[in-house]
Amino acid sequence: MKRQFVALAAVASLVLAGCSSNDDEQSTTGEETIATEDVTTPEEGTTEEETTPAEVEPLISDEGMPTIVEEDGLKFLEFEAATEPDQLQVSVVEEGDGREITRDDFVFVDYSGMVWGSDTTFDSSYERGQETAFPLSGVVQGWRDGLAGQKIGSTVIISVPADLGYGPMGGNETAGIGESDTIVFIVEIHDAISDDEVGDPEATEVTPLDELPVDIEGGLGELSTVTVKDGADEPEELESIVVAESDGEEVGGPGSVVYFQYSAATWENSQTEASIDFGGVQNTTIGAGSAFDVLEGVPVGSRVLILVPGDEEAPAMAALVDVVAQIPAVEDSE
Template sequence: MRPRFSAAALAASLALTLAACSSDDSTESPSASASASEAAPTEAPTEAPEVVESDEGMPTLGEGDDDNPVLEFPDGDAPSGLQISVIEEGKGEEITPDSLVVADYVGQVWGNDEPFDSSFVNGSPLQIPLSQLVTGWGYTLSGHHVGGKYIISLPADYGYGPTGGNDSAGIGADDTIAFYVEIEDGWSSASTGEADAKVVTPAEDLPVAIEGEPGEPVTSVSVNEGESEPKELGATVIAEGTGDKVPGDGSTVFINYAATSWDGELSENSWTGEPEELAGAQPVVIGSGTVFDELKDVPVGSRVLLIIPESDGGEENVSSPAMAAVVDVLGFGEAAS
């Protein structure tokens, strides 16, 4: 197996990493990761199942004693398969299986009045790739759009059945679970910065060659022949977007990126899915000691080049090569108060 410089290697050496921090970020909302959305790899069905789009037999939206959304269940059994009820279709970007979504939600075991989890209560919306959630989320929401409001019903095979339930959330291995979901934002492997972002560093002034103009996915990045390896971390804005500036410590930034080691032996690309588990936009947290801290104060919509020096290993004695990464800043979420 070819070595990669994503998660463990760089985090353990420089605490500078291109993808490890995104795996850490998925736990930013403790409640969400513990119940609504935690999805370690399971043996759920791998072929895309049929999803019924219908209000028939589905819960309706109500309000709890605290005025937060809750689901009210009809008499009768839960749907036997995956089902989605469209409360309001979104008009934003189409959701795909590799999308990263920002969403508020409430989750309940079918027939139970009390939620097992609610971001409306805990104030922590999901900020996570659909691939890291129980599989029913991706199947039911794919093809719908950012800005939409949906009720989804997930039978056990597409919820917590493959992991034997979730005791801490009161979910049994055979339970159907249902969610009311408001998709606030989302990005996929096709998402990029602004096509008309102002170029501030011309291509000829960069130490790398980039396949893909601003506003297009980067299909490859390579270090120009004769370029010396960097001795210190650096960030260069290639094209400056017009969005809000990325705030400081604790904020979550949503990015797509393409990276290469200086010698060209190693590469990663969230646009092309290299490797497959990194396909699609990724969340990274500012102030967590990674190279992505360099994105602070960069406007959303920008394209940035990160230059990372070689490390001979830190306390974990893991070395990492010199690297270059082209990053598109897609959006951000404010730090939790």
């Protein structure tokens, strides 16, 4: 998996230790093999719109689709009475009551994937025992177009023809998927967030803003920027300050994946950056050894200021973090 290289050396050391971009990551937990589209640089003279594939409208129908079989907590598909479709098709097994998700959302799901007609899965979050999350902008087109428009809380079966799946990549030998294979997924949609999701606007202020070593432009529930105050003492050790606390569930321990927006600045404000510059919501695994490990125990929706001391390789910095979601570690979710 790729890691997000950021402009700030200080933030790079913080981010590279455990934070992943939502542009490049195919997923964020376990050993998922959900394919991403090849990330290429547009040729000179072309626009982003010209390099983005046109939306494909899926056929919404149960006809000819496989059925879900559950055994010992695992879910897979039975193809005995199924007929392989020649287009993108979605069967809505159970419709949720949440909002419709968009092609730009970050989705939280459980899923199981099989080659059409196979009796084994090539990928399954059920087998890992932990749901996963990924941006729909980063997966194969059949996933993106198949899930877009479905509601949070739904369970669907998506049949993806080769040209909207692994076909353009020549298949996936590691997963046992051929270039012309149709792939089929069970997907349980647990939640979805937008790429500009922020923290809880109703969070309770814990630390008055005038007591912080930084100025914050942007209120709770807004994308914000941070600037270190003139004369503020540099941190001598890693420190976290809860600026505002929400009533969401607490971020779990090692193995939990936390999702957040951030704004950061070096101590002299010579360099600044924000997660929205890199596509929005970012993620990291608690216990990976990054400065974000201090988010353990912080309620989702809260705003936290992380102060990072400088060293020979990077200056001191301040990072304002809005926690927007988490996937608990396996042991925390049992």
